[in-house]
Amino acid sequence: MFQSLLSLRAVKSNTNYIFPTVNPKEDGPDCQRDCADCTVHFPSKVKIETSKPLYGKTKEFHCHVLVATGRSDWNQHAEQEKGSLMEAFDQSAYKSRHGRIMVSASNLQPADNDDTADNQTMDKGTTVLLLPSFTFVDSVTNNDVQELIDSFIDAPQSQSQSGTNPPSTEQQIVRSRLTSRPCAYEYVILLCSHKRRDARCGITAPLIKKELERHLRPRGLYRDANDERPGGVGIFFVSHVGGHKFSANVLIYRKKEQQMIWLARVKPEHCEGVVNYTLLQGKVVHPETQLRGGFDRQRRLTSW
Structure with missing residues (x-):
């Protein structure tokens, strides 16, 4: 465990992420604080790998077909x-x-x-x-x-x-x-829900979706399958994307910025920060433990 903590600290101090991270001086003293009033929680049987560094470990791809x-x-x-x-x-x-x-x-x-x-x-x-x-x-x-x-x-x-x-x-x-x-959405969020591949994905994805919706609805951003208003956020379940032991895997596509930000180990208490900072501002709250990678087409940057 001590070695794992050291490795994560090394990742935090030495890695140059392609996405900006939240800064208390710019984003307020609570920007790194997780939500304290979540309506859902992962059951205790859901065990997630927490020691391995994540950034830059995903396979390269240039187009995602759903x-x-x-x-x-x-x-x-x-x-x-x-x-x-x-x-x-x-x-x-x-x-x-x-x-x-x-x-x-x-x-x-x-x-x-x-x-x-x-x-x-x-x-x-x-x-x-x-x-x-x-x-x-x-x-x-x-x-x-x-x-x-x-x-x-x-x-x-x-x-x-x-x-x-x-x-x-x-x-x-x-x-x-x-x-x-x-596609009229401004943002698309993908959640791995592939239960037959790994039960953790089937358990965590619906809970993350529910909590994301709770933070999106007051902003008028949530769009269900029958909502054809332009803009907003579409949330979809997808098959195995890799790394189910790091559930919940959350892939965020931002249309105007031409970005894909891939997060892992996302829990319900992280969803408020995901919406407020990552989805809407392109900033990552916990990069050292959650950022797997992604790309930024406008700046021609990738994490591969």
Whole structure:
């Protein structure tokens, strides 16, 4: 234990994080204080690893694809669900020229949801949300993996990097039968809820979501699945992202800033600080024990 504490102190003193941290002189004396009036708590049976340093230990990726399944739990390996878009991505030989794509099953509902997302077929397809571009693409079938990558993941990013504006939806439709639409949220929070992979994720994710909602609602920021008002925060459950022993894993996407901030070991008492500082200001409250990494596209910084 003593050695673990020393290692964490070393991380705190020597690491240059890509995201700013809260400062009592700027953010007030209570900025590092955890919430004292939480309405929920983790059960005592939830055991979380607390000694290992986290920062910079995640795998590199440049795009996150959320597959709409309408469920919050999946097979132990979501990419092995027969006939799913997750399986199609996993087995596809087509890769993005910009690097690794993270594919997650999610509880998002398909846009054309006349029954349930479980009825995804090769012909009908499902909806995906692309992050950090905040773009929905509808009716994506298992045969569309290459087209999705070419027309909505690689092409917009390559044009943006060359200094020109990203293609409009109309321009994309010309070269692709797939149709896209902007995601109206200003922020998206992802919580790993993959219970069949690790029970801790299935237990902690709903509790974190409930506490986040409690702090978002008074600000008028929370958006449920049927709330189409622009702006606000969408919170979604996703499949295994890695590091379930560090539950709860919380990935925060900030649209305007083109950032992804990945936190771990988040408990209900941390949610107030997550909302007030990390979500809204891009500052991390407990980087030495909770920050796993992320990226900042505007400043061209990553933690990989």
